[in-house]
Amino acid sequence: MYSIKDYQHTLNKTIDIKKALDLWQSYSDDMYTLYKPYLLNKKVLLIGAGHLTDFPMSKLLNQVSNITIYDIDKDAMSLGLKAQNINEDEITFLTGDITSLDNVNFFEQVVLLLQAKDLEGIKRFFRIISHMNLDLSINSKYDLLIISPFYTQLLLPQYLMYLNEFIIKPKHNEYLEPLLNLISKLINKINEQLINCINDYGKIIIMSDYLEFILDDPKYLEIKNNKLEIEKYYQKYLVKYGQGLGSYGQTNLTEKTKSINHSWHWWPFNEKKVLLVKLSILEKVKVEKDGI
Numbered sequence: 001m002y003s004i005k006d007y008q009h010t011l012n013k014t015i016d017i018k019k020a021l022d023l024w025q026s027y028s029d030d031m032y033t034l035y036k037p038y039l040l041n042k043k044v045l046l047i048g049a050g051h052l053t054d055f056p057m058s059k060l061l062n063q064v065s066n067i068t069i070y071d072i073d074k075d076a077m078s079l080g081l082k083a084q085n086i087n088e089d090e091i092t093f094l095t096g097d098i099t100s101l102d103n104v105n106f107f108e109q110v111v112l113l114l115q116a117k118d119l120e121g122i123k124r125f126f127r128i129i130s131h132m133n134l135d136l137s138i139n140s141k142y143d144l145l146i147i148s149p150f151y152t153q154l155l156l157p158q159y160l161m162y163l164n165e166f167i168i169k170p171k172h173n174e175y176l177e178p179l180l181n182l183i184s185k186l187i188n189k190i191n192e193q194l195i196n197c198i199n200d201y202g203k204i205i206i207m208s209d210y211l212e213f214i215l216d217d218p219k220y221l222e223i224k225n226n227k228l229e230i231e232k233y234y235q236k237y238l239v240k241y242g243q244g245l246g247s248y249g250q251t252n253l254t255e256k257t258k259s260i261n262h263s264w265h266w267w268p269f270n271e272k273k274v275l276l277v278k279l280s281i282l283e284k285v286k287v288e289k290d291g292i
């Protein structure tokens with residue numbers, strides 16, 4: 001009833017795929033131009049596939065040797081492929097929960113604890129969860145990993161929904177802190193496992209959302225066309241407010257790999273808001289095993 005799978009499915013269903021394809025086209029084409037040199041004849045795993053609206057799928061399929069797409073929402077992937085007239089036979093589907101937390105009915109427990117306003121219980125529960133093993137069940141190795149923005153989707157929006165329902169506003173921060181702690185540990189484990197799915201010296205193309213602006217925000221209008229200003233603005237923001245999950249996830253992955261390049265992009269999410277996305281190209285470094 002409170003599963004992550006149902007939550008993400010309901011959220012994905014609110015998106016008009018055809019509209020998003022139009023709105024996001026130049027955003028996805030711009031990024032494609034940057035990572036195209038890394039695609040040729042590669043075996044690719046794409047994480048956070050969703051409707052695949054941020055990928056020009058025919059162009060991508062023309063380059064790679066094969067592609068596996070991963071998301072918790074199989075329907076979203078099917079609908080997304082249909083919208084781009086791609087035959088499902090050209091793709092391998094992998095449906096899975098990257099957190100593995102639906103297996104332990106995570107949000108059912110969380111809702112019970114929030115209903116009881118049991119902050120100590122929440123802390124205890126999250127401590128136990130943070131020690132759980134994570135198994136993404138991705139049993140193959142790939143040359144290239146492509147990651148569509150997903151860190152900011154992990155647990156937080158769903159938790160905030162229940163928090164708004166059961167806990168009064170002044171207490172929210174007390175209840176948020178243990179969750180953010182848990183998510184950061186989870187992201188570290190997810191990133192380790194994702195890196196394990198790539199061959200030595202394989203590449204990672206990662207897109208992650210850092211900030212969100214309303215389209216008529218004067219700050220956005222001031223910096224939108226100037227990449228240097230974006231970098232400067234973000235650095236100041238970082239000092240003042242610290243990292244969000246999108247930035248934390250990408251930085252954590254970058255620290256475990258070698259960075260080749262990065263660029264900033266505006267993701268015109270809908271008619272009202274735009275997200276600042278960082279695209280990074282990373283390389284898996286080979287870990288030498290100690291000889292005895």
Ligand SMILES: C[S@@+](CC[C@H](N)C(=O)[O-])C[C@H]1O[C@@H](n2cnc3c(N)ncnc32)[C@H](O)[C@@H]1O
Pocket residue numbers: 004008009012048049050051052053054055070071072073076096097098099100148149150153154
């Ligand atoms: C913001 S979307 C990325 C954009 C997407 N490529 C598109 O074009 O629709 C994030 C995706 O992450 C997926 N997701 C969220 N939590 C997940 C989880 N625990 N396991 C696997 N996928 C998850 C969602 O279903 C969603 O499709």
